[in-house]
Amino acid sequence: MAQFEARASNFKERVLASFGKQSFLEMLGGEITHIAPGEVDITLTARDGLQQQHGFFHAGVTTTIADSAAGYAAFSLFGVGDGVLTSEFKINLLNPAQGSKLVAKGRVLKPGKMLTICRGDVYAYQDDSEIHVATGLFTMVRAEGLEP
């Protein structure tokens, strides 16, 4: 069901290597739990320090993992030497983000030479329940020579 083809055969290693340099994701405790051409998932386990004023995950946390998942979904298709930068995005917060775990799913909708458009969705898990907490659209820029 893979719709897209990665230009670099070592795309998984490249995604993990670049992601490993995002100190902010390390601070949040986000981990990559799925990589395929045009697809990246990031999983985040609840911890202290990620909340907004009502005790839900802060919109900034939800957004950060959605943005990173979408960015690496785009990056997974890029050639060696290319980097990725977020140009813009829009996100709708559909439900309060509460639970023991968040998973952000970044998926490429339209790859391009210059711009790659992605969707990013975030789900919250508590026991057996799954809640769709956010959906967004992201424009990613391929930045030649800017790898990692």
Place this chain on the structure above:
Amino acid sequence: MAQFEARASNFKERVLASFGKQSFLEMLGGEITHIAPGEVDITLTARDGLQQQHGFFHAGVTTTIADSAAGYAAFSLFGVGDGVLTSEFKINLLNPAQGSKLVAKGRVLKPGKMLTICRGDVYAYQDDSEIHVATGLFTMVRAEGLEP
């Protein structure tokens, strides 16, 4: 030049009290440095742990302080007992976010009974230079009985 009137006379105390409950902003090191009716600024000093893969502030950091500044700009106009939730936003990242300090300026564009529309802009400072790193539009929901 204040265009808007705050419904609660103690709006500054309410903003600071609610903001103090955002553990995520505490983790990032964001501080409120300006409050007026419909206006909130958040200042963040550079520190380790806030970076993306090229060493710039992560888009999630820029976005988080823009979202919080916009949310509290809306909240500053609300009545006692009301809370604020972000419904959605869109942000354009105009320049790489690098420097010793970021300032997010949240400003109400259109207050409403139910929805309040805000602008959020983020500037990066290095020595004497100021760079406009992001601009966004935010829809905030007034949530009755959900204070803080």
Place this chain on the structure above:
Amino acid sequence: MAQFEARASNFKERVLASFGKQSFLEMLGGEITHIAPGEVDITLTARDGLQQQHGFFHAGVTTTIADSAAGYAAFSLFGVGDGVLTSEFKINLLNPAQGSKLVAKGRVLKPGKMLTICRGDVYAYQDDSEIHVATGLFTMVRAEGLEP
């Protein structure tokens, strides 16, 4: 596979009656070609007067039918007496919109008492080919007493 339930049994008639009052859609030549709870499609046949400077459908045309399809997808779930207003949306134009026909598919993602979040996608058809020309996210407001 209908995920949602319409509050009004005559939801199809209500959608068509309200849509019939949109003189702008009549000017464009848009027609509703699918209605289900939370789902509306609008089809537009190419004609003179809908182009931008390169001869493609103008982004405003693509956007208008996406917005109307999304709005009526939300409206299809509302109760008698309720009207619908667009609060905001974001749209990515994925490919040049050219062909003999456009179809906009509005789908409710998250219904709500006050706000209903929808996706809107537009496809262009030429002979046997289908191209995904736009995808967007829409926030629709339920306006009590504002039917149609």
Place this chain on the structure above:
Amino acid sequence: MAQFEARASNFKERVLASFGKQSFLEMLGGEITHIAPGEVDITLTARDGLQQQHGFFHAGVTTTIADSAAGYAAFSLFGVGDGVLTSEFKINLLNPAQGSKLVAKGRVLKPGKMLTICRGDVYAYQDDSEIHVATGLFTMVRAEGLEP
């Protein structure tokens, strides 16, 4: 107060020539009423056929003139031979669009080699009153060799 410099000395003629090829804007009755480097205004006089179901200007009309004004604001800075395409935008509808006239003001926020970010605001006029009906953010692409 012009912040930007136009690459082509005949930028006004180029904007008007390209705008004249937008048959959709002619159908709507939009006219360019201001051009400066990075700035374009479009004015639209009320007429039958532009309404949504409550008799206000359709969101698609408001959006179309905002998009065109933003696109030509970007185009005004481009060099000879370059065309402009809208990549994406987001718009908030702040107030019902009613009145005898709409004016869309497109302004460049950040010019770029590849992407130019613009703001677009729409105002409605009735007798002596001015109402801010919409504000949006637009990403425009410079398309080499695609003039007009």
